Amino acid sequence: MSRTTFEELLDAGVHFGHLRRKWNPNMAPYIFMERNGIHIIDLYKTMAKIDEAAAALKQIAKSGKRVLFVATKKQAKEIVAEHVKRVNMPYVTERWPGGMLTNFATIRKAVRKMASIDKMMNSPSYNNISKKERLTVTRERAKLEKNLGSIADLNRLPAAVFIVDILKEHIAVAEAKKLNIPTFAIVDTNSDPRQVDFPIPANDDASKSISLIVETMVKAMEEGMVERKLDKDKKAVDDERTEPREDELEIKTKSGAFEELETEEEEEEGITVVRKDFVETKVAKIKGLAEEESDEKPKVPRKRITKPAGGGGRPKK
Numbered sequence: 001m002s003r004t005t006f007e008e009l010l011d012a013g014v015h016f017g018h019l020r021r022k023w024n025p026n027m028a029p030y031i032f033m034e035r036n037g038i039h040i041i042d043l044y045k046t047m048a049k050i051d052e053a054a055a056a057l058k059q060i061a062k063s064g065k066r067v068l069f070v071a072t073k074k075q076a077k078e079i080v081a082e083h084v085k086r087v088n089m090p091y092v093t094e095r096w097p098g099g100m101l102t103n104f105a106t107i108r109k110a111v112r113k114m115a116s117i118d119k120m121m122n123s124p125s126y127n128n129i130s131k132k133e134r135l136t137v138t139r140e141r142a143k144l145e146k147n148l149g150s151i152a153d154l155n156r157l158p159a160a161v162f163i164v165d166i167l168k169e170h171i172a173v174a175e176a177k178k179l180n181i182p183t184f185a186i187v188d189t190n191s192d193p194r195q196v197d198f199p200i201p202a203n204d205d206a207s208k209s210i211s212l213i214v215e216t217m218v219k220a221m222e223e224g225m226v227e228r229k230l231d232k233d234k235k236a237v238d239d240e241r242t243e244p245r246e247d248e249l250e251i252k253t254k255s256g257a258f259e260e261l262e263t264e265e266e267e268e269e270g271i272t273v274v275r276k277d278f279v280e281t282k283v284a285k286i287k288g289l290a291e292e293e294s295d296e297k298p299k300v301p302r303k304r305i306t307k308p309a310g311g312g313g314r315p316k317k
Contacts, residue, residue: 002047003054003216009043012208017041017189027189030201039189041201050213053184053198054220057160061087061224065159067184068151069214070172072096075207076164081150083211083218087225090151090158092172097147101175104157111152114144160184162217165204166191186213 009015017023017031017039032042060067069091071080077093084091092100100107117137120126126134161176163169163185173195176183183196186204193199203209 003051003220004047004212006043006047008212009046009202012212013206014046014202014209014212015041015043016203016206016209022190024190024192026192026194027187027201030193031189041189041203046201049198049200050216053200054216056182056198057162057184057217058220058224060159061221062228063159063224064228066090066154066156067160067162067221068092068154068158069162070096070169071164071210073165073168073204075205076210079207079211080164080214083214087218087221088153089221090154092150094147096169096172098171099175100151101157101161101172101179101181107148107151108155110144111148114141114148114152117141117144157181162214163196164210164214166195184217186210 015032017027020034020037020039023031023039027039030042030045032040034040057067067089069080069084069089071077071091071093072095080091081093097107117140121137121141129137157179158181160182161172161184163172163183166173166185166187167190173183173185177195182198184198185196185200186202186209187193187196187199188202188204191204193201200213202213
């Protein structure tokens, strides 16, 4: 079943593209027609691409990985921040900091600096500094919070990047491509869909269109996170079932001890019988051999030669 309907996309104005003179020829497969100098996007292909992107994001969320949302356009800032906060994913709605992905270590240093400022502001020594220094620290903290506050929990590179308007966010697209990070994007008729891995042909200027698509992606990620939680709970229940309880362990150990005793007794009895049989057979064989030797040839007693007492040397001639 499709995640969105044709009527929902039509009402949100997803089908409106850019002017004909601004179009990108690579978007030709997704353009349905031209009306009044404006290209109309084929909504059936948009629905198929939305389902494909939603399925991929669902699997990423199910695996426990993070997806970075990028939308610095004025009409997309608040919409993206509002929807993405529901799934606790990182997002960038202010200026894209250059090298955020390719120079991720430096960005993490800035985030750690923000954390150290918070720690200093909560310490008693903060009240001992001058008013001017406190104002400088507060302003620096506010600047870092504005630019990096939404990615404070991002400890490693994201597993994917979702972008609104790849022309405006071309630096983010280039960095993701350089690091081979999968990219998802809303692509309008003036953009090149070959720049991203999962393009969604749609209107990237209307707030309703952006809201509908982002909400659909967030819902898919919520489904993946719920499935991940259910799998964890199921695994925990299975582990509890396989592990025996303390009383069961005590009963098993007792019964096992009795069984071992019985087996030892049985084994001991078996060993004695075997040893007895073995001894009897060996004695019988020895007796048989002795009888055979006595029948064949009588034994001659050997004479013992003893030296005379006191005869230590040779006799004199």
